[in-house]
Amino acid sequence: MSNQSPAIKGVDVQDQDGGLLPSKRKTSLQTFLVIVVFLSIATPAVITGGLLIRENYQRTIAHESQAAAGSYADLLQAGMTMPLWNVAPSLGEPLLDTVKIDPSVLSVIVQGADGETFLLYEKENLEPREESIEMVRQISFEGEKLGSVALRYSLKSARQRAAADSQLLLTIIIFQLIFSLGVVSYFLRQRVIKPLVALERAAVGIAGGDLKTAIPQLQADEFGGLSRQLEIMRGSLEQSFTTLEDRVNERTAELVELNGELQGTLDKLQQAQGNLVQSEKLAALGALVAGVAHELNTPLGNGLTVASSLYDATRNFTREMQAGITRAALDQYIADMEEGTHLVVASLERASELVSGFKQVAVDRTSAxxxxxxxxxxxxxxxxxxxxxxxxxxxxxxxxxxxxxxxxxxxxxxxxxxxxxxxxxxxxxxxxxxxxxxxxxxxxxxxxxxxxxxxxxxxxxxxxxxxxxxxxxxxxxxxxxxxxxxxxxxxxxxxxxxxxxxxxxxxxxxxxxxxxxxxxxxxxxxxxxxxxxxxxx
Ligand SMILES: Nc1ncnc2c1ncn2[C@@H]1O[C@H](COP(=O)(O)OP(=O)(O)O)[C@@H](O)[C@H]1O
Ligand SMILES: [Mg+2]
The missing domain is CATH 3.30.565.10 (Histidine kinase-like ATPase, C-terminal domain)
Structure with a gap:
């Protein structure tokens, strides 16, 4: 049990950097296995141990105490024959003193054939109702019944010894339990928990997208087999990812190229659009020029008409002047002249006005x-x-x-x-x-x-x-x-x-x-x- 807590701690620490490994679940597997092992070892050990202790206890008390009491009784039976024969209790006292030395001997009563007490020993400070057994032996010599001896023997020390024995046995059982649990959990950790944690971390790594790190290769057991299979799986995954990545790169390159082409087309389109905008502006300027020409047409045409009719009038006037001119004709010519030149001046002024106005518009349009x-x-x-x-x-x-x-x-x-x-x-x-x-x-x-x-x-x-x-x-x-x-x-x-x-x-x-x-x-x-x-x- 003692080497379990560092193991659990270790798992917890790994969890903190592993992130995805839920610590509760893993400790519970370990705890579960330990409990199972503990129960499967402890239950039979406790049952057999208990039976053993009980059996030992009984044996100690029943057999040993009986044997000891029996041998004292035998000794007294033999040793009291002569004192009884001679009716000399003092002869029996040395033997009684020897028996008294054993603190478990509670009392000895030697009686004569008629039943009167011949020798008596009773231990002082007897505990009330102290558990004991009694042995009685008849004493006879050459077929004649001389008396009897009764010995009471305490079971207390036998019980104490039996208890001490049981305690030792219990200690041994507990020690054995602890030892087997230690060994089991050490190997459980080495051969099951650790490989499991390693495999889980590797799986979490793969799930997180890390296909580069190789799966740790474990011992040649079932976990080892699993780790090898996982490694093969990782290898093929990595390979297909690399292929995929290559394809993506290829496609990206193609797309980049295509994009370049599209950009080129877009540039051309924008250029074309610019050209069209430019031609639209030119068209507007063309309309402006047409407007200018049209507007100028009226005053210039008027001026031209008036000027040419003035020219005709002057030529007529010159011809008439050679034939001799009347006063009325002269007045008429002067009046026509005045009106005509006035009209021409007005037309030219209008034209000039228009030109300067258009000039402004044209300047505005062309220079912004x-x-x-x-x-x-x-x-x-x-x-x-x-x-x-x-x-x-x-x-x-x-x-x-x-x-x-x-x-x-x-x-x-x-x-x-x-x-x-x-x-x-x-x-x-x-x-x-x-x-x-x-x-x-x-x-x-x-x-x-x-x-x-x-x-x-x-x-x-x-x-x-x-x-x-x-x-x-x-x-x-x-x-x-x-x-x-x-x-x-x-x-x-x-x-x-x-x-x-x-x-x-x-x-x-x-x-x-x-x-x-x-x-x-x-x-x-x-x-x-x-x-x-x-x-x-
Ligand atoms: N005053 C308007 N009345 C009706 N539709 C109009 C008018 N002005 C613009 N539009 C619509 O908007 C469109 C875009 O106008 P424009 O950009 O000048 O292109 P364009 O004159 O070359 O067709 C026209 O084709 C026309 O359908
Ligand atoms: Mg338009």
Whole structure:
């Protein structure tokens, strides 16, 4: 038993670093085995020991005491013959004294043939009811009965001896028990518990994913066999894991390669998208140039007509002058001249005005420079440049913007936004309609305590179906694929509003009820405009 507690302690310590091994369960196996062994050894030992002790006890008391008392009685029977024959008690006293020496002799009574007491000994300080046996012998000589001797002999010392013997026997049994338990639990621990713990730790290791550590090889018994089988299992598991890992690595490499290819494709796509954005911007610039040409056409045409009719009038006048001219004809010529030159000057002034206005728009569009500008003026100029688009259509653009709204922002990109939205209203909103109106309105608002403006551009056209509403800002989303749409207009609008202008854009629309775009932008544009947006505009 004594070498059990360190064993249990050892198991507990292993548990603490092993973690997964529940200590209760293991100690209970050990305790269980120890109890089983203890019972199987102790029960027969206790039973046989008990029987042995009892038997020994009885024998000591019955046989030994009887023998001793018997031999004293025999001695007295022999030794008292002569004193009785001679009727001389003093002759018997030396023998009696000898017998008295034994403390177990409690009393001796020698009687004559007539029954009177011949010699008597009784031990002093007799314990009351002390257990004893009695021996009686008849004394006779040459056939004549002389008397008798009765001896009482105490069982006390015999009992004491028997008890001492039993104690010794008990000690031996207990010692034997302890010894066998020690031996059994030592070997139990060495041959069962330890290998079990080692195997369990190995199994826990494998369960935890450690396939590298070899299973400890145990003695050549059943546990040894189990450990060898486990080791074989671990080996094949490790091998299949390595194969698996290799496959995963292979696959990963393949995926990385594929990813690279995809990245390449994505780069190409992004490049293509950039190119398309660029061409969309160029297209807008083309529309601008067309607008410029168209607007200039009117004053220049007017000027040219007037100038050429003036030229004709002057040639007529010269011819008439040679034939002789009337006063009335002269007055008429001067009046025509005055009116005509006035018209030419007015036309040229209008043309010059237009050119300087367009110049500003063109500069804004191509350089994306930040400057202070009046919103209403900028919107009117933009509408003017787009007028050729609306000229021969039944559609109207109405601007209702307060005169005093002044921004310090990027008029070029903002113009591009308005152009794209008007263009979309025309192409998508009014598609298949015989009339339509676009309103551009604005009001000053505060955006997080900073001054800003909300511009609303709405049309009463076809509207956008709900399933498309969330996608119109996606690049390449178009409902006019193959009909001139590339799906970049709204994407560019979104980029410009949220990027260079630092604002937000919202759309509200319902099918058949028109579309409304809400642009909220700060009066002062954010400090660092995005270079990308600036390049092409
Ligand atoms: N005002 C509008 N009315 C109806 N649909 C519109 C309007 N503006 C945009 N859309 C829808 O949003 C889509 C995306 O517009 P956009 O990006 O400019 O591409 P695109 O004009 O090349 O088709 C259009 O195809 C159209 O379906
Ligand atoms: Mg468009």
């Amino acid at each position: 420079q930040q400057r202070e500008f009046n919103l209403a003026e900028m919107l009117n100029e933009t509408r003017m440049t787009l007028s050729p688009m609306f000229k021969h259509t039944p559609y109207q653009v109405r601007i209702d913007v307060p005169e005093r709204v002044v921004l310090n922002s990027f008029p070029g990109p903002l113009g591009q936004v308005v152009t794209n939205l008007l263009n979309n209203a025309l192409i998508h909103g009014f598609d298949g309609r015989d009339h339509g109106e676009i309103w551009i309105s604005a009001e000053q608002v505060n955006i997080l305590a900073e001054p800003g403006v909300r511009i609303v551009i709405s049309d009463d056209g076809n509207g956008i179906p709900p399933e498309n509403l969330g996608r119109i800002f996606d690049p390449f989303f178009t409902t006019k694929l193959g009909e001139g749409g590339n799906g970049l207009g709204m994407h560019i609008v979104h980029n410009i509003v949220t990027g260079v202008l630092g604002g937000t854009i919202q759309v509200n629309s319902a099918l058949g009820e028109g579309t409304e775009f809400l642009l909220t932008i700060p009066l002062l544009a954010p400090v660092s405009p995005i270079e990308e947006e600036g390049k092409g505009d």
